[in-house]
Amino acid sequence: MEKDNNEAAINRAVNTALRISFIALLIILSFWILKPFLAPVAWGIIFAIGIFPLHKKLSKLLGNKDKVSATIIGILGVALVVVPVVLFANSTIDGVHDAYEAVEAGTFKIDPPNESVADWPIIGKKAYEAWSLASENLTALILKYESQLRGVVPKITSAVGGLVSTVLLFIISIVIASSLLLFAEPGKAAANKVFATLxxxxxxxxxxxxxxxxxxxxxxxxxxxxxxxxxxxxxxxxxxxxxxxxxxxxxxxxxxxxxxxxxxxxxxxxxxxxxxxxxxxxxxxxxxxxxxxxxxxxxxxxxxxxxxxxxxxxxxxxxxxxxxxxxxxxxxxxxxxxxxxxxxxxxxxx
The missing domain is CATH 1.20.1440 (de novo design (two linked rop proteins))
Incomplete structure (x- = not known):
């Protein structure tokens, strides 16, 4: 009798371990599949919760039109991200283009630094020397720091690429957040169930x-x-x-x-x-x-x-x-x- 009880206990333990392993495997596989979407979804949830009070006030002003309110918030959010980025990008591109044309025409000139630059703490003296050399002979400055500049260029390229991907992620997250605003109550109910279980x-x-x-x-x-x-x-x-x-x-x-x-x-x-x-x-x-x-x-x-x-x-x-x-x-x-x-x-x- 005791032997049968032990075997039954072992069978239950094995079955439980198999079930837990199967559920864990499904969770891991699901995580790998959904991993590319986790960041924008998590960001979208955070944004949605943060701006929900604003959404409710705007919806009330519009006559309880939740869809219109969520759409307006989404458009404004995307605009707040895109417009500054476009302005800064245009400004940077125009500046680089003008500088390139000036160099090609031989009219590029850097104004000499003010004497007060040398008094800056820590970096003042070196900054003044580099700035002065650039104003007198830009080619000499580039040749002097050629090795450092070669190492900086790939980092700048990588940083620009990272910035572009971040901006795109921002836009996707804002779109997700504006969509989630329409499902606030079901989302809250789901959260209640999750916390009740845990x-x-x-x-x-x-x-x-x-x-x-x-x-x-x-x-x-x-x-x-x-x-x-x-x-x-x-x-x-x-x-x-x-x-x-x-x-x-x-x-x-x-x-x-x-x-x-x-x-x-x-x-x-x-x-x-x-x-x-x-x-x-x-x-x-x-x-x-x-x-x-x-x-x-x-x-x-x-x-x-x-x-x-x-x-x-x-x-x-x-x-x-x-x-x-x-x-x-x-x-x-x-x-x-x-x-x-x-x-x-x-x-x-x-």
Whole structure:
């Protein structure tokens, strides 16, 4: 009798192991198949949750027309991504084309640096020497740093390719987010079921906590970073700052990881003063400092109450996500780690 019980127990264990292995195999295969779509879908879900309150307000103004509201939000979102990219791309292409024509015609000239450039901390002396050499003999400067330039070109090409793919991913994610806005209630119900299965009777509470956390990070961290970058980019565009697009990307990254954009803008302000035109440089400096510090009054307006997340969590999430999957991880990493922190914190308190 005991032998039969042991055999029955072994059979049950083997059957259970086979079933678990089969389910695990299906999950792994499904993950591999869906892996190319995970990033834009995850980003789209995050965006959809973050902008859902705006969608409901707009829908109400339009007479409860959810489809029209979602379409408008989708078009505006794509425009906010495409228009700045096109402007910066055109500006860069025109600048390169004009420089090439000037070099071909022999009229290309770089103005000599202001004496104050030599007083810049750390890099002042070398920057002044390189700038002076470029203004006197550009060919000599290129020959002097030829080996370094050869190593930089592939990196620039790779960075441009990465930027293009990121922009496309942004657009796809915004389209997905605008579509998901129409399925908010079914999505919430599905989330309730998932959390109920994983956690138990408090599943609905964790669904609400997850939504509030994502919304808080999207609006209070990513949203503020985008607002700061947008207005700082306008200032650089009107001042004619070279490589304004690249600087804007750096500002966005710095703002998301909760460091002051002043760290990036201070050298730009110094460069603006070295270009001449003191009045314009002073206005640009005031504009840049104001928007670099704008998070001090934007956070109380946009950051959700009761779902505050430590800065270290956002910092680690953004940096870790960026190292793991590039610019996409910069956004998703901050949200995922913040969500994990809040859920774990809630579980520990329970």
């Amino acid at each position: 956690i138990g009777e408090k599943g609905k509470e964790f669904t609400e906590l997850s939504m509030l956390t994502i919304r808080s990070v999207v609006q209070g961290v990513i949203g503020i970073a985008v607002i700061q970058t947008f207005f700082l980019s306008i200032g650089m565009f009107f001042m004619g700052i070279p490589a304004a697009g690249i600087i804007s990307i750096i500002v966005l990254i710095v703002a998301i990881i909760q460091l002051p954009p002043t760290l990036v803008m201070l050298p730009v302000i110094i460069y603006a003063f070295s270009m001449g035109g003191t009045t314009a440089a002073i206005i640009f400096a005031i504009w840049s400092i104001f928007w670099s510090l704008a998070d001090t009054f934007l956070k109380p307006m946009l950051l959700g109450k009761g779902v505050d997340v430590p800065m270290l969590v956002i910092l680690l999430g953004a940096i870790g996500g960026m190292l793991l999957s590039g610019p996409v991880g910069l956004f998703v990493g901050a949200v995922v780690l913040a969500l994990t922190y809040k859920i774990f914190d809630s579980l520990v308190k329970e």
